[in-house]
Amino acid sequence: MAKSNTVFPKTGIPWKELHKAMDDVRKGDSDWHGGRMAMSTYVVDDEVSRVSHEAYGMFLTENALYSGEMAKKRKVGFISLTLFQEEIIEMALEILNGPEGSGGQITTGGTESILLAVLGAREWARKHKPHIRTPRLLLPRTAHPAFNKAAHFYNLEVTRIPQGADCRADVAAMEAALTDDVIMMVGSAPCYPFGVIDPIAELAAVAAKRDIWFHVDACVGGYVAPFVRKLGYPVPEFDLGVPGVWSVSADLHKYGYAPKNISTVLLRDAGLKDYFTFRFEEWPYGSYSTPTIGGSRTGGSLAGAWTTMKYLGEEGYLKAAKTIMDTRQRLLGTLDRLGGFEVRGKPDIGLVNFGAQGFDIYAVADGMAAKGWAVARGRDPNGMHVALNPIHAKSIDSYVNDLSDVTGAVRKSGIRGKDEKAVYAG
Ligand SMILES: Cc1ncc(COP(=O)(O)O)c(C=O)c1O
Structure with missing residues (x-):
């Protein structure tokens, strides 16, 4: 029997009514705008959002396939859209030290950038190392799951090596695990679980x-770490300027502050793009060639990112980076004091x-959740996780006050938290 028709309306609903329905339903969402969600949304302020959303709207119908x-x-x-793409890649290469002859491709997100790299x-190894029968990725355990997704799609093996005590990739252990079938090695800048940059060099x-493609996953750090370094913090080198780095993924829809969906995959040699470009010549409509996983792509995200980068400029990104680092200092200072x-x-x-000794960090997480904070939990070891961006400057005082109250109560009661599974996505 066919499903009954209750959701798709027989006649159209006026926009005013739909707008109200949408405003109502979003009341159940995490309060990212009030700075109560330190994950998944990356925002400078309302003015930057207004400009980038307006730019997005101007080009959202245009299709980058054409x-x-x-x-x-x-x-x-x-x-x-051609100009936006060319200039976004140029700006990205300037920020991430692309050498002469380097290039890149715009994608819909970090996952797609990784899928392309x-x-x-895989295709490079097929051509240059045809003896490899079971192509393998060699990763630190902290690398993003998108590499396993890629391996799943492309039928590759994966070896993940435990991180060192400092949470960074263990170089000696990775070298020891290097087998002849490895087609790619990876480091993160930084890894999401701990926010530390692997020893990329x-x-x-x-x-x-061994002439192995080395990829740096700077999806998170690509558009913030260079500015944090410029502020004087000791951020290690991780980009295309480091000898031996073949490709870098860096997301504009994270710390580039551009509206979703947009990321970049940058290549030390523009010619490497051929290895992930798909071509098909036998279609009655003509030749088809795409360097991306998807086909049609909105021009909105290109216009949004191009505008955000130009509107902020280096000065704007430095200011945003300073706000983040000052907010981080407030958090670290509070953890220290408590x-x-x-x-x-x-x-x-x-x-x-951050985790805890002498009281249960998941009890603190529960207490913060009860106070309306969207809490991210880490595991192995248990912890709480924040991805700070400029919007959190306005909520950090309230966060540290609540953290102080909740921690006091947890210490006093000795209560244990719900052993809620840490969930990153899905
Ligand atoms: C280090 C790292 N790489 C890749 C990704 C995947 O990015 P996306 O969700 O945009 O596909 C993320 C997402 O958080 C990430 O933290």
């Missing part, structure tokens, strides 16, 4: 000895993972 050489040579499609590595040197908290590793930017 851009690039087609728009330039045949005058079909969108020269506007892994595909590139050392890992890249290990990969270079005592009993343990920050995992030495976080390089605004991602902080």
Whole structure:
């Protein structure tokens, strides 16, 4: 029997009514705008959002599938989107030290950037190391699950190596695990669970000895860590300027503050793009060639990112980075003052993972959730996690006050938290 028709309306509903329904339903969402959710949303302030959303709206119907050489040579499609893409990649390469001859591709997010880099590595190995029968990725355990997703899609093996005591990739252990079938090695800048940047230069040197594609996952750090370093913090080098780095994924919809969905995958040599570009010539409509996983892509996210980058400029990104680092200092200072908290590793930017000694961190997490904070929980070891961005400057006082109250109550009662499974997505 067919499903009864209760959701799809027989006649259209006026926009005013729909708008109200949407406003009502979002009341159940986490309060990211009030700074009560330190994950998943990356925002500078209302003014930057207004400008980038307006730019997004201007181009949201245009389709980036019809851009690039087609728009330039045949005058079909969108020269506007071609310019946005070229300039976004140029700006990205300037920020992330692309050498002469470097290039890149815009994607819909960190996962797609990683999917393309892994595909590139697989195809490169097929051509240059045809003896490899069981292509394998060699990762620190802290690398993002998107690498396993890529391996699942492309039928690759994966070896994950436990991180060191400082939460960074263990270079010696990774080198020891390097088998002849490895087609890609990876380091993160930073890894999401602990917010620390892996020893990229050392890992890249290990990969270079065997001519292995080395990818830096800077999806989180790509557009903030360079500015944090410029402020004077000791952020290690991790980008295309490091010898042995072949590709870098860096998300504009995270600390680039652009509206979703947009990321970049940058290549030390623009020619490497050929290894992940799909071409099909036998279709009655003509030749089809895409360097992305998807086909049609909105021009909105390109216009949104281009505008955000130009509107903020280096000055704006530096200011945002300073706000984040000052907010982080308020948090670290509070953890120190309250005592009993343990920050995992030495976080390089605004991602902080902290556990506790002598009381249960998940009880603190429950208490904070009861006070209306959207709490991210880490595991192995148990912890709480925040990904700070500029919007949290306005909520940090209230966060540390609540943290102080909740921690006091947890200490007094000795209560244990719900052993709620840490969930990152889904
Ligand atoms: C280090 C890292 N890499 C990749 C990704 C995947 O990014 P996306 O969710 O945009 O696909 C994330 C997402 O948080 C991440 O933290």
